Amino acid sequence: MKRPKIISIICIIGFLWIVFTFPGMFSPATKKLGDWVPAVYGFIIALSFISYIGVWHMKRWGVEMYIGVVCVKQIFFLFTDQMGFGAIVGIIFSLWFIITFLIYYRRMSLNL
Amino acid sequence: MHLFLAIIKESVIFAWAALAANRLRTFLSLLGITIGIFSIITVFTIVDSLEHNLRTGIQELGNNVVFIQKWPWDFGEDYPWWKYMNRPVPNVQEFERLQGRVNTAAAMAFHVSGRKSVKYKNNTVENITITGGSYEYDKVSNFDIAEGRYFTEAESNAGRNICIIGSTIAETLFPNGEYPVGKQIKMGGRNVQVIGVFKKQGESLIGNSTDAQMLVPVNYVRNFVDIRSENLDPYIAVKAKDGITNEQLKDELKGLMRGSRQLSPEATDDFALNETKVISQGFDGMFEVVGLAGWIIGGFSILVGGFGIANIMFVSVRERTSLIGIQKSLGAKNYFILMQFLFESVFLSMLGGLIGLLLIWGLTLLIGDSAGMEIFLSRSNVILGITISFLIGVVSGFVPAYGASQLDPVEAIRSN
Structure with a gap:
């Protein structure tokens, strides 16, 4: 099916967010949190990117993956004590994205 | 699980064959990642070595030692020296x-x-x-x-x-x-x-x-x-x-x-009661700036390397469109095609990253103590280098690989 405009906008915002947050993976602040923290953070970003591609192509697995990544990301932020203002804004945006995705979920394809 | 491993094995064999068939192209595309990983990890290695050396030096002064002195250790911009002069x-x-x-x-x-x-x-x-x-x-x-x-x-x-x-x-x-x-x-x-x-x-x-x-x-x-x-x-x-x-x-x-x-x-x-903690804090700001500079320089190199890999993967998909069509018409699943190209991209990227890390390791051995301090490639930097290469491979290879997996077999076979 044709991709709704709101999904396109959300995906573009998501791609831009990834471009800006990906370098954060090897930032000195992330490195300071521990040897494996940049790796875990990087995986979360890479999975977010893949999930946006899935949503862009109107695939259900994209939405499912996105919800999973958001949950993992919040757990990661809790464990690394990064639950600041930025993280809360992130949660609000993620919830908005998830609600929008779920509205169109039934119209999305089941295939890979 | 067995089936999944078999798919991975077959995907790796396919990816290796594709890379070996175009050696010059493989070399040029992994060069981008090699330079990216080399530059970012080199900066981090130098910063970490400098920091380790300084902290060791400070530790030798004693961590739980208080120094009674005339002048306080202070690294602020407004050091009121005139207040301490006559002490x-x-x-x-x-x-x-x-x-x-x-x-x-x-x-x-x-x-x-x-x-x-x-x-x-x-x-x-x-x-x-x-x-x-x-x-x-x-x-x-x-x-x-x-x-x-x-x-x-x-x-x-x-x-x-x-x-x-x-x-x-x-x-x-x-x-x-x-x-x-x-x-x-x-x-x-x-x-x-x-x-x-x-x-x-x-x-x-x-x-x-x-x-x-x-x-x-x-x-x-x-x-x-x-x-x-x-x-x-x-x-x-x-x-x-x-x-x-x-x-x-x-x-x-x-x-x-x-x-x-x-x-x-x-x-x-x-009198001043000084602690070595103050010296460490004084250097923290400096290391943050150097680390940030390295992060920006290295970040751009990695970005360029990632675009290089994505570009080469798009070319690779286009070149093998008819082959993808044949594979799909013979029963290859979408995820097999996806994995095949994704593995190729990850393999290429990780190879580039590992070469970059090897170059840094060789450089640290070559420099040895001649730099006036011990320079070493830390475990965290090796993990970071490998992770970045892997993720760049996944991120830059996913779009072309996904595109390949979605091709219609009939149109793909007819493409050439």
């Missing part, structure tokens, strides 16, 4: 008054230092640091003795003309492997007997390496030098007892020092 320097009398009265202290030493030349027969070492320390100096300062021994309490109190010399001084004064312990050397025309040699420490970025230092009892130095002189940087170093924090120690020292100097309750302190 008196700590002296031996104050040190003796404090001894035995500080309940929270495990050890305490008085320290002065100056520069002099030392001589043995025809060999001279010019302008080395001569440190005068009281008996417990070895307890407030971190060093090891490789040959000989430390002063006894009687020798220290009596101000015997004995010394412990640094390894560089020992190598220069006794070049032919002569055993230095027991030899009489000359310090400013006076005979001093060597009773020990410090263990080699290597260069320290904060200049506190014992390699070019000579330690003598402070009671010996006071025979011919005015140890009240500010030029000798006199200070009292106090080490806290186990379980006592530096704050508790400082509180007690503050009260005792104020009493010793007979300061009225409203008068401000005319």
Whole structure:
């Protein structure tokens, strides 16, 4: 099916967010949190990117993956004590994205 | 699980065959990632090595040691030096008054230092640091003795003309492997007997390496030098007892020092209680800036490398469109095609990253100690390098791979 405009906008915002947050993976602040923290953070970003591609192509697995990544990301932020203002804004945006995705979920394809 | 592993194995074989078939293209595309990983991890390696060296140097000054000095250690922009200028320097009398009265202290030493030349027969070492320390100096300062021994309490109190010399001084004064312990050397025309040699420490970025230092009892130095002189940087170093924090120690020292100097309750302190923590904090800002610069430079290199891989993967998909069509018409699933191209991209990226890491490792071995400090590739940087390469491979290869997996078999076969 044709991709709704709101999904396109959300995906573009998501791609831009990834471009800006990906370098954060090897930032000195992330490195300071521990040897494996940049790796875990990087995986979360890479999975977010893949999930946006899935949503862009109107695939259900994209939405499912996105919800999973958001949950993992919040757990990661809790464990690394990064639950600041930025993280809360992130949660609000993620919830908005998830609600929008779920509205169109039934119209999305089941295939890979 | 078995099926999944079989798919992975087959995907890897396909990816390897594709990369081996286009060697020049493979080499050029992995060069981008190699340079990216090389630049970012090199910067991080240098920053980490610098930081490690500095922190080790600071640690050698003593972590749980408080230094009673005239000047406070402060790295702020507005250092009010005029407030501290007329303060008196700590002296031996104050040190003796404090001894035995500080309940929270495990050890305490008085320290002065100056520069002099030392001589043995025809060999001279010019302008080395001569440190005068009281008996417990070895307890407030971190060093090891490789040959000989430390002063006894009687020798220290009596101000015997004995010394412990640094390894560089020992190598220069006794070049032919002569055993230095027991030899009489000359310090400013006076005979001093060597009773020990410090263990080699290597260069320290904060200049506190014992390699070019000579330690003598402070009671010996006071025979011919005015140890009240500010030029000798006199200070009292106090080490806290186990379980006592530096704050508790400082509180007690503050009260005792104020009493010793007979300061009225409203008068401000005319001494500083310094901690090595302040030096570390002073360097934190510098490392953050250098790390940030490396992060930006390396980030752009990685980005360029990622675009290179994505580009090459798009070309690869286009080149093999008909092959994808044949594979799909023979029953290959979408995820198999996806995995095949994704593995190719991850493989390419990780190969580039590993070459970059190997280059850095080779460079650290090549440089060795010639940089004046130990440069090492840390575990965290290796993990970071491998992770970045892997993720760049996934991110830059996913779009072309997904595109390939979605191709219609009939249209794909007809494409050529």
